[in-house]
Amino acid sequence: MKKSVILMSCVVLFFISGFTFADTVLKYNVNGSSSWVPYYIPKSPETPGVLGEIVPLLLARANINIEKHNFPPRRTNYALDKGWLDFDFVSPSWFPNADLGELFVQSSAIIAIEEHVITLASNAKNWQSNDNLKGQEIGTIGGYLYHNDTEFTRVDFISEKELIKALYKDRVKAAISGDLPALYWAKQLNRPITLAALHSKGYLVMRLRKEHAALLPNINAAIAELQSNGTIERIIDKYTQQAVFEHTE
Missing domain, CATH: 3.40.190.10 (Periplasmic binding protein-like II)
Structure with missing residues (x-):
């Protein structure tokens, strides 16, 4: 990232x-x-x-x-x-x-620094490995670097805040984010998320x-x-x- x-x-x-x-x-x-x-x-x-x-x-x-x-x-x-x-x-x-x-x-x-695959608790069981990213549409941040983004389809958003919103609007099932930014915005938006697979x-x-x-x-x-x-x-x-x-x- x-x-x-x-x-x-x-x-x-x-x-x-x-x-x-x-x-x-x-x-x-x-x-x-x-x-x-x-x-x-x-x-x-x-x-x-x-x-x-x-x-x-x-x-x-x-x-x-x-x-x-x-x-x-x-x-x-x-x-x-x-x-x-x-x-x-x-x-x-x-x-x-x-x-x-x-x-x-x-x-x-x-x-x-760490980043994880983030998702809703109801989907967490499906995102316990980076292998689960392959061929999927994954929420990302425009301009960020991801070491394996050739393996999945990027769906770019402008911020980690928008990633959280996108999960709740079902625009993507999973996203990649740094832990602290994801947790911060989940708290601010009152929309809990789950940290699933460690991405990097x-x-x-x-x-x-x-x-x-x-x-x-x-x-x-x-x-x-x-x-x-x-x-x-x-x-x-x-x-x-x-x-x-x-x-x-």
């Missing part, structure tokens, strides 16, 4: 091994699904979501100044391929053979265009610092502990 969750680019001014990258410009775009909650929460400057908080801290630690651009979710992959944007955050588990492609390099792992399990990394590979040491050092001092864990807990509590009421 690609949450073109957060796409990034920035003007970079920093030093690595004595070299100055004052002329390096990386453009970024924070515009995944309009509702990839709790990773990204639009129009919420005080609580912008897990990645909404981690990204500025991470780039600041790496001495990278950010410059925002605005691309719709469906165009972010194209913009990355063309070099209009320079990095985003993805999970290698969303790609066939975990290969991000020859245009990119990847950072060290930042956040663990991995971690988010920064997918960086390879012409900027020299920046990775600073980026990876910043990731390690935010992990070791507990910053990333505290931010995740801020958004997920309440969500998990609400969904177990």
Whole structure:
């Protein structure tokens, strides 16, 4: 699943091994699904979501100044391929053979992430394996990446919120979603769903265009610092502990 969750680019001014990258410009775009909650929460400057908080801290630690651009979710992959944007955050588990492609390099792992086949409780017994997806119409998010989407027919929706609605309108029998976004919107809409087969399990990394590979040491050092001092864990807990509590009421 690609949450073109957060796409990034920035003007970079920093030093690595004595070299100055004052002329390096990386453009970024924070515009995944309009509702990839709790990773990204639009129009919420005080609580912008897990990645909404981690990204500025991470780039600041790496001495990278950010410059925002605005691309719709469906165009972010194209913009990355063309070099209009320079990095985003993805999970290698969303790609066939975990290969991000020859245009990119990847950072060290930042956040663990899972996605499941989601369905209504009455249908859950029919979706206990990824093999059940084959040849079926499956709810997906336009612009997201799914490692095995050649095996099923994508029925694209604009957000995880719309996936939940589609299950209840019987437009699809099953969909693929990250756990927390699915549970969040099921709660908000008061429409319970079931997490069926595990579709992918991995971690988010920064997918960086390879012409900027020299920046990775600073980026990876910043990731390690935010992990070791507990910053990333505290931010995740801020958004997920309440969500998990609400969904177990």
